[in-house]
Amino acid sequence: MTASEIVKNIKEGKTTALAAAENAFRIIKEKNPQINAFIEIFEDAALARAKEIDAKKAAGKKLGRLAGVPVGIKDNMLYSGHLATCASKMLANHKAVYTATAIQRIIDEDGIIVGRLNMDEFAMGSSTENSIYGATKNPLDQTRVAGGSSGGSAAAVCAGMVPLALGSDTGGSIRQPASFCGVVGVKPTHGRVSRYGLVAFGSSVDQIGPIAANVEDAALLFDVISGADAKDSTSNQTKFEDVSKNLNKSIAGLKVGIPTDFFENLDPEIKKTFDNAKNVLKNLGAQPVDIPLPFAKYSSPCYYILMSAEASSNLSRFDGLRYGYQTANPADLDEVYAKTRMEGFGPEVKRRIMIGHYVLSKERYEATCVKARQVRTLIRKNFEDAFKKVDIILTPTSPTVAAKLGKAAEDQVTTYLADLFTCPGNMANLCGVSVPCGNAAEGLPAGVQFYADSDREDIMFNAAYAYERAANK
Amino acid sequence: MDIKYIERLAKSAKLKFTPEDLQDWSVKMEKIFTWIDQLAQVETSGVPADIVSPVLDLREDAARAFENIPAIISAFPAEEEKMIRVKKVL
Numbered sequence: 001m002t003a004s005e006i007v008k009n010i011k012e013g014k015t016t017a018l019a020a021a022e023n024a025f026r027i028i029k030e031k032n033p034q035i036n037a038f039i040e041i042f043e044d045a046a047l048a049r050a051k052e053i054d055a056k057k058a059a060g061k062k063l064g065r066l067a068g069v070p071v072g073i074k075d076n077m078l079y080s081g082h083l084a085t086c087a088s089k090m091l092a093n094h095k096a097v098y099t100a101t102a103i104q105r106i107i108d109e110d111g112i113i114v115g116r117l118n119m120d121e122f123a124m125g126s127s128t129e130n131s132i133y134g135a136t137k138n139p140l141d142q143t144r145v146a147g148g149s150s151g152g153s154a155a156a157v158c159a160g161m162v163p164l165a166l167g168s169d170t171g172g173s174i175r176q177p178a179s180f181c182g183v184v185g186v187k188p189t190h191g192r193v194s195r196y197g198l199v200a201f202g203s204s205v206d207q208i209g210p211i212a213a214n215v216e217d218a219a220l221l222f223d224v225i226s227g228a229d230a231k232d233s234t235s236n237q238t239k240f241e242d243v244s245k246n247l248n249k250s251i252a253g254l255k256v257g258i259p260t261d262f263f264e265n266l267d268p269e270i271k272k273t274f275d276n277a278k279n280v281l282k283n284l285g286a287q288p289v290d291i292p293l294p295f296a297k298y299s300s301p302c303y304y305i306l307m308s309a310e311a312s313s314n315l316s317r318f319d320g321l322r323y324g325y326q327t328a329n330p331a332d333l334d335e336v337y338a339k340t341r342m343e344g345f346g347p348e349v350k351r352r353i354m355i356g357h358y359v360l361s362k363e364r365y366e367a368t369c370v371k372a373r374q375v376r377t378l379i380r381k382n383f384e385d386a387f388k389k390v391d392i393i394l395t396p397t398s399p400t401v402a403a404k405l406g407k408a409a410e411d412q413v414t415t416y417l418a419d420l421f422t423c424p425g426n427m428a429n430l431c432g433v434s435v436p437c438g439n440a441a442e443g444l445p446a447g448v449q450f451y452a453d454s455d456r457e458d459i460m461f462n463a464a465y466a467y468e469r470a471a472n473k
Numbered sequence: 474m475d476i477k478y479i480e481r482l483a484k485s486a487k488l489k490f491t492p493e494d495l496q497d498w499s500v501k502m503e504k505i506f507t508w509i510d511q512l513a514q515v516e517t518s519g520v521p522a523d524i525v526s527p528v529l530d531l532r533e534d535a536a537r538a539f540e541n542i543p544a545i546i547s548a549f550p551a552e553e554e555k556m557i558r559v560k561k562v563l
Contacts, residue, residue, distance in 0.1 A: 295515070298515060305509050305512070342490075354479075357486040368510070
């Protein structure tokens with residue numbers, strides 16, 4: 001059952017929140033041992049909460065927009081009283097002392113938080129293999145990765161364990177796993193969803209967003225978690241209308257930008273799914289328009305410079321003195337720092353910290369950080385110019401389908417290049433959603449990505465919903 | 474890439490690799506550094522080094538009571554009367 005159906009059925013008395021929660025735990029217990037999406041479930045608390053929601057309904061009180069919907073949360077979000085480990089040895093015993101705004105808003109709307117979901121350590125990775133809990137497997141082919149870093153969130157929704165999950169996206173970490181698992185994943189514009197309670201990685205680009213089985217459910221969760229928050233000074237104070245109200249609008253006449261200089265050497269089967277998606281939109285009356293985005297190809301190196309600089313600064317707090325893990329029997333203070341960090345962080349996190357220190361070093365700062373900020377300006381300008389001519393921009397979500405387990409990390413630069421279509425959205429501060437668009441190589445799902453300009457989630461969801469309905473007819 | 478350079482970067486990052494690992498790290502990091510250095514080919518004269526501006530609504534610079542003080546105190550190794558014990562460093 002979708003989230004929207006659960007809410008409707010509970011409100012109409014056709015099912016109960018308890019039944020919905022019990023069903024979620026039944027599926028989790030059946031499938032999770034193979035998939036490893038959930039790393040902890042909160043069964044007792046969730047069932048107790050479900051009973052409270054049913055009692056609320058029985059008392060004739062108004063139910064929230066997510067009444068009785070089981071929701072999973074990525075392990076880098078704080079939920080008071082529960083572990084929040086970022087899938088890292090460094091924070092293996094870290095218990096949250098407050099609750100992230102996005103999670104609190106779900107609870108306030110009577111959603112039920114059912115557990116923590118696996119991820120790449122500190123959200124650094126594209127396969128959910130860099131985790132102290134082991135890899136999450138793709139439910140559609142368990143020999144393959146679920147994508148990352150929100151791989152647990154995408155796999156849990158794909159396997160039907162929960163209808164909704166929260167992920168976080170810094171360079172594609174919601175959209176790429178959504179694409180690999182054949183579900184819908186949304187990266188909102190920076191500032192639309194509060195980052196309060198999200199463990200910082202690349203603060204200028206981190207965003208919490210929904211992962212769902214369909215666009216309608218993703219819009220529902222987005223409406224709940226988005227909005228101004230006094231606890232996050234980068235949160236957008238503008239009052240926006242709910243995107244769910246705009247889903248059914250016709251997209252006839254919508255101008256769809258097709259980047260002309262983005263598709264060199266694209267896998268033919270991914271290209272085929274993309275072309276099919278383009279044709280579906282054409283049949284709905286949308287107008288494809290070729291657009292140049294000459295600087296977008298630099299988004300990935302630009303991203304890896306700026307994100308690593310921010311990440312190395314954010315992660316400097318993990319030194320054995322304040323948070324989390326501390327090495328045993330250090331000889332001196334230098335060893336407290338170095339041994340704690342060598343033992344507490346995995347290889348990918350160390351790699352990003354090293355990149356961060358390289359780009360922030362006195363001799364490389366101008367040529368890397370300053371240069372990347374200039375290139376980011378050019379990338380943003382490309383998109384600003386494009387959005388003067390078009391309403392949305394369409395790209396594949398990922399240049400490949402899900403890789404075999406253990407193969408994704410063979411070559412680092414190749415792995416980083418897999419963010420080709422998702423990084424531009426983070427660098428130009430767009431909103432983006434990945435929607436399944438059929439199968440590509442070896443029958444594995446591919447995703448098509450709808451970009452809209454900053455804060456135009458209304459247009460993005462509208463186009464994605466229209467596409468999804470037409471494609472599934 | 475010069476191993477001494479990687480060692481120096483590691484030191485600034487408060488990391489310490491074994492001599493054997495340093496060799497491996499220097500090869501892998503060089504490949505990544507070469508890749509990100511491709512930005513040098515982009516002509517950026519006169520382009521402002523702006524990041525996309527975040528929406529800023531700076532809150533008042535004032536102390537606020539945290540709502541869950543017992544949870545913070547429980548994260549310390551021990552509490553004795555009005556004192557909290559911090560974890561041992563050395």
